[in-house]
Amino acid sequence: MPVPLLDVNAQNLPLEPELKLAFERVLRSGQFILGPDVALFEKEIAELTGVRHAVGVSSGTDAILLALMALDIKSGDEVLCPSFTFFATAGCISRAGATPVFVDSCPICFNLDVADAAKKLSGRTKAIIPVHLFGQCAAMDPVLGLATEHAISVIEDAAQALGAGYKGRRAGSMGTMGTFSFFPSKNLGGFGDSGMLVTNDDTLAERAQLLRTHGAKPKYYHQFVGANFRIDTMQAALLRIKLQHYQTYTERRQRNAAFYSERLSKLPGVFQSHICSCGNNSGSELPTGIQLILPASHSETEHIWNQYTLRVVGSGRRDALKRFLGEKGIGCEIYYPVPLHRQECFRYLGCDNDALPIAMRLADEVLSIPIYPELKSEQLEEVVAAIAAFLRK
Numbered sequence: 001m002p003v004p005l006l007d008v009n010a011q012n013l014p015l016e017p018e019l020k021l022a023f024e025r026v027l028r029s030g031q032f033i034l035g036p037d038v039a040l041f042e043k044e045i046a047e048l049t050g051v052r053h054a055v056g057v058s059s060g061t062d063a064i065l066l067a068l069m070a071l072d073i074k075s076g077d078e079v080l081c082p083s084f085t086f087f088a089t090a091g092c093i094s095r096a097g098a099t100p101v102f103v104d105s106c107p108i109c110f111n112l113d114v115a116d117a118a119k120k121l122s123g124r125t126k127a128i129i130p131v132h133l134f135g136q137c138a139a140m141d142p143v144l145g146l147a148t149e150h151a152i153s154v155i156e157d158a159a160q161a162l163g164a165g166y167k168g169r170r171a172g173s174m175g176t177m178g179t180f181s182f183f184p185s186k187n188l189g190g191f192g193d194s195g196m197l198v199t200n201d202d203t204l205a206e207r208a209q210l211l212r213t214h215g216a217k218p219k220y221y222h223q224f225v226g227a228n229f230r231i232d233t234m235q236a237a238l239l240r241i242k243l244q245h246y247q248t249y250t251e252r253r254q255r256n257a258a259f260y261s262e263r264l265s266k267l268p269g270v271f272q273s274h275i276c277s278c279g280n281n282s283g284s285e286l287p288t289g290i291q292l293i294l295p296a297s298h299s300e301t302e303h304i305w306n307q308y309t310l311r312v313v314g315s316g317r318r319d320a321l322k323r324f325l326g327e328k329g330i331g332c333e334i335y336y337p338v339p340l341h342r343q344e345c346f347r348y349l350g351c352d353n354d355a356l357p358i359a360m361r362l363a364d365e366v367l368s369i370p371i372y373p374e375l376k377s378e379q380l381e382e383v384v385a386a387i388a389a390f391l392r393k
């Protein structure tokens with residue numbers, strides 16, 4: 001049985017009757033811009049996240065850009081962000097006119113290394129963007145501590161972490177602002193592009209709302225230069241249907257991750273660490289003979305497993321495993337093959353590879369395997385069997 005990396009139809013088609021009803025309701029309403037469905041979707045996301053305000057926007061990328069614009073981050077400012085993340089995090093900093101300053105990552109949880117962030121602060125640093133990569137929160141207490149000490153803003157890029165937890169708080173609710181994406185491959189996957197900005201700050205929420213519609217208030221009177229960052233009404237109505245099932249999706253992802261971790265950890269050459277160097281530990285040396293490192297879910301976080309990401313140790317081994325799984329009809333992907341400081345568009349920054357060793361290493365070692373909620377147990381078994389066969393080679 002083939003095992004795709006993601007099967008959106010397996011999730012969406014069982015909801016077809018409910019989705020059709022929502023579609024028809026919006027169609028007949030004739031209202032396709034903002035309106036009650038957007039307001040209700042915003043309220044529901046605010047409740048799930050535990051924040052006062054949510055602003056529905058056109059994409060996860062635009063949510064980050066809008067957050068930076070609401071904070072008035074501009075040319076001459078610096079913003080800290082990981083090098084090992086999706087491009088949008090840093091791309092938005094550039095689009096706001098500011099300069100991304102790349103921070104290294106923790107090799108265990110894949111998130112921003114706060115000690116490294118502290119070293120890269122300057123008098124021009126205005127904000128830090130921790131990314132809750134693969135569905136697990138970054139070490140937010142140290143991030144917030146650093147931000148408070150230096151009076152900088154925190155934008156949580158929670159595109160992959162809707163509903164993820166950190167010490168009882170929700171991703172997106174801990175910083176100055178948080179951003180989500182409903183791109184089809186995210187845990188709450190929509191039918192096209194959309195996203196959300198959340199915040200507990202009344203002033204920033206109002207600014208974000210204005211900037212979402214060209215900074216106009218009232219209509220045709222512009223206080224700020226914004227843009228069109230609105231979420232579609234149709235999209236919000238359809239996402240509200242899927243949101244009702246979100247808890248089930250998350251539980252199934254967690255069940256799949258637990259299955260992988262339980263089964264894969266028993267194979268020879270496989271290592272699972274619970275010690276994380278972005279907290280208080282300074283990282284631990286690997287035992288010898290390790291071929292594969294499993295992702296760790298920390299006790300203080302509630303991981304929602306947007307990705308289950310392995311590290312394949314040894315020169316060329318990651319690419320060999322990717323080929324091997326591909327030949328067996330098992331989908332897998334490299335998130336992300338090129339650290340952002342190595343991207344051509346950021347070459348002008350002159351970042352030194354030696355300064356970001358973990359980002360470089362992760363880009364060579366990571367491989368994400370299928371984790372989506374609707375995976376069947378035979379499919380999970382097949383993935384484990386294939387990895388076991390590869391390790392024996």
Ligand SMILES: *Cc1c(COP(=O)(O)O)cnc(C)c1O
Nearest residue numbers: 059060061086088159160181183
């Ligand atoms: C997906 C993603 C984004 C961008 O979201 P879009 O909705 O695709 O624009 C930003 N940051 C991270 C970490 C992401 O995974």
